[in-house]
Amino acid sequence: xxxxxxxxxxxxxxxxxxxxxxFSLLDPFKINSSEELKYIAxxxxxxxxxxxxxxxxxxxxxxxxxxxxxxxxDYEIPKIIFPSNINLLSEKADALLFLSLLNSDDIYYVIGAxxxxxxxxxxxxxxxxxxxxxxxxxxxxxAHIGKARVxxxxxxxxxxxxxxxAEYLGMDFVYLEAGSGAPEPIRPxxxxxxxxxxxxxxxxxxxxxxxxxxxxxxEAGANIIVTGNIIERDVDKAIKIIRGIKNK
Numbered sequence: 318x319x320x321x322x323x324x325x326x327x328x329x330x331x332x333x334x335x336x337x338x339x340f341s342l343l344d345p346f347k348i349n350s351s352e353e354l355k356y357i358a359x360x361x362x363x364x365x366x367x368x369x370x371x372x373x374x375x376x377x378x379x380x381x382x383x384x385x386x387x388x389x390x391d392y393e394i395p396k397i398i399f400p401s402n403i404n405l406l407s408e409k410a411d412a413l414l415f416l417s418l419l420n421s422d423d424i425y426y427v428i429g430a431x432x433x434x435x436x437x438x439x440x441x442x443x444x445x446x447x448x449x450x451x452x453x454x455x456x457x458x459x460a461h462i463g464k465a466r467v468x469x470x471x472x473x474x475x476x477x478x479x480x481x482x483a484e485y486l487g488m489d490f491v492y493l494e495a496g497s498g499a500p501e502p503i504r505p506x507x508x509x510x511x512x513x514x515x516x517x518x519x520x521x522x523x524x525x526x527x528x529x530x531x532x533x534x535x536e537a538g539a540n541i542i543v544t545g546n547i548i549e550r551d552v553d554k555a556i557k558i559i560r561g562i563k564n565k
Contacts, residue, residue, distance in 0.1 A: 322444050324397065325489060328367075337542070338541040340367065341555070342548070361552070364560055364563070372399030374462055379407060395411040397412045399416075401459070401462065406441060412444040414448045416431075417488075418465060422464045422465070426463045448488060449480075449486070454499060455501065457499060473511070480511050480514070488517065489518070493519060493522075495522070495523030496524070499524030501524055505533045505534055508521065520539075520543060522545065523543075525547070526547050527554070542558070
């Protein structure tokens with residue numbers, strides 16, 4: 318299945334069929350060997366993860382990015398770059414989340430990096446998926462590097478305002494991020510609140526470590542669940558989360 322140029326359609330078709338999706342986030346900096354990656358990827362693919370997200374905030378070179386994407390070529394699901402900066406661009410990927418960190422205090426992360434990256438993306442002919450990136454609660458390294466004015470876990474109104482702004486700007490998705498390794502994920506109540514005001518698909522990541530948490534987020538209206546750290550620490554738990562989402 319060739320997905321280059323067709324990733325957004327692939328995702329939207331699934332969402333329009335009322336599927337709940339799962340993305341597996343793989344950080345090239347934290348992958349120790351090709352054998353480890355192949356083992357993890359095979360298991361995640363076999364239980365139904367819908368896409369591989371590839372990216373990380375620190376320590377990812379283009380060579381490492383290309384290496385990881387190449388090792389995922391055998392799997393017939395999209396390989397999507399999850400960029401932290403303009404160094405994370407590769408023609409080997411099927412698509413790129415074209416992120417704007419809406420709650421950053423630094424204009425570079427809102428629109429500056431995107432301007433620098435745009436001609437390169439055009440040259441490499443990478444499919445882009447315009448996505449608003451909004452950091453909530455803990456925030457982690459992404460919030461620190463991106464100079465985000467983090468939205469409190471319980472400020473549902475503010476998160477909804479950002480989501481509506483993204484929808485009115487024409488974004489395809491809103492990615493609500495609690496941060497890598499967050500002690501608490503996005504609260505289901507926040508998702509339910511947002512869904513009463515906006516129909517834009519929500520990607521939810523950060524701090525999701527159990528089937529129970531993932532299912533509460535899905536029941537609240539999350540369209541796509543992202544797991545990252547749990548894949549690195551305990552792939553069996555990640556597998557259970559995927560199965561739970563897919564059997565919902």
